[in-house]
Amino acid sequence: MTSPVCAALDANSSLSASAIVADAVTGSHLLHVEGYSRTRGVPNGMFIRSRPFKVGGCSWCISYYPNGARPNHADFISVFLALDETVAQPMKVHAKFSLLNQVSRQGPSHTRTTALLEYSDRTSGYGYDLIKREFLEKSEYLKDDSIKIKCDVIISKEIHTEDRTAAPPFVVVPSSDMHIHFSNLLATEDGADVKFKVDGETFRAHRYILAVRSPVFKAELLGAMRESTAATGDCIQIDDMVVEVFKSLLHFIYNDSLPEMEGQEEALMAQHLLEAADRYDMQRLKLICEDKLCNHLEVSTVATTLALAEQHNCQGLKEACIEFLISPDALEAVMATDGFEHLTKSCPSLVKELMSELGTRLYKRRKLRA
Incomplete structure (x- = not known):
């Protein structure tokens, strides 16, 4: 049976051809x-x-x-x-x-x-x-x-083998454009039936789309929590989240992708979105944010990122932070940052675990080299 991933790749791939040629004169x-x-x-x-x-x-x-x-x-x-x-x-x-x-x-x-x-x-x-x-x-x-x-x-x-020009198919199936339709639906607000207020700004969305993307939204909009939201005119107050993060969250819900960002902007947004993904139980978004943060580890940010990984149970991101710190030079530089000082005060047990893990890994590496 063809997997959904392979089927999607096949649908989006171009047709190519080759030949095994056993020529004769x-x-x-x-x-x-x-x-x-x-x-x-x-x-x-x-x-x-x-x-x-x-x-x-x-x-x-x-x-x-x-x-x-x-x-x-x-x-x-x-x-x-x-x-x-x-x-x-x-x-x-x-x-x-x-x-x-x-x-x-x-x-x-x-x-x-x-x-x-x-x-x-x-x-x-x-x-x-x-x-x-x-x-x-x-x-x-x-x-x-x-x-x-x-x-x-x-x-x-x-x-021998040769390339061949494949005959054009009778029917060309384009790539999926579902995300474009959903994105337009969010932009036009056609049929929107739920409102959110974030930091004074109001957003309109579609409760069933939110519900299928997030178990938390499903409980809030379609489950037992629905009566409490209906009593406030279907306007749901979102606290502890800035407007740009909520916009990116909605963008992901409707497009299954994040807006284009670069450098530090992407790393900062990934931190905030990871918290939002954990809050709304959106596991794919959470893993995407983990992956982006793994690619943006720096001396100035790794301590903060490690604390974030511990708080939201991101094991892959935690492993990446520990691997970053295993270099003695990197560890010394990180320990001099404000982020590490804050980590020692807010998560002393995590620092203890970190030092133990670094010691074990360094010992194993030296033993392998010997």
């Missing part, structure tokens, strides 16, 4: 044997060579044995494909020999095909006993004391 040569009966005087094991012909940029020829290539096959006609030169790299080749029907032009040919063989220099080649002479001389392959032998040469090239 082909060519044919038609050998006429005229005066067939007179060629029977050639001894067993001896051959008559055709004129050279080119296939795949190399010179080839056919060796025709009127009385077979081997002593125990003297009653056969044998044909071999031979390379008429030496090549730098061995070639893998199939040879197909066909004795053509000369009376019924649409009639069947008598065919033999070699296995895939390797050619590298001029030799007697590889081939087959094509047909018994007794059978040949009573067949339609012999006409006016002549026969025709067609040789198809198939040279296999190196198997």
